[in-house]
Amino acid sequence: MKLKGLPVTDGLLAEIILLEKKLQADLAAEEERCRVWRDRELALLDQELAAARQATDRSGEASSEQARSVAREEAAALLRRTKRWCQCLEGLKDADVRDSLSRHLRGVLPEASRDHPHGES
Numbered sequence: 001m002k003l004k005g006l007p008v009t010d011g012l013l014a015e016i017i018l019l020e021k022k023l024q025a026d027l028a029a030e031e032e033r034c035r036v037w038r039d040r041e042l043a044l045l046d047q048e049l050a051a052a053r054q055a056t057d058r059s060g061e062a063s064s065e066q067a068r069s070v071a072r073e074e075a076a077a078l079l080r081r082t083k084r085w086c087q088c089l090e091g092l093k094d095a096d097v098r099d100s101l102s103r104h105l106r107g108v109l110p111e112a113s114r115d116h117p118h119g120e121s
Helices: 010-090 094-108
Strands: none
16 A cells, blocks of 8 residues: 555554544544533533522512502502592581582583573574
């Protein structure tokens, strides 16, 4: 056998085969190191993702609780204002309410003398 014009001896062929086997072994070892590194990095990324999800969940829960607390406070304040307003209304005399209502209704409802079927004055 000849390799680019050089005769290949059994010793040279054996060396080439050994070198090829070593290269294959080195390649397999490198592939294994890459797999180990990839798996380690993926595990770290999974841990970071889990931690970020937990932080997001805690943040969301805190925000929800804060929003509920604000809503409870606003509802309580509205209820207090409404109760005060109702107490004021309960304190009004019936005659005062009738007089006020009558004034407002006169402004809203048409008078009998100006109420024409064809809109004429």
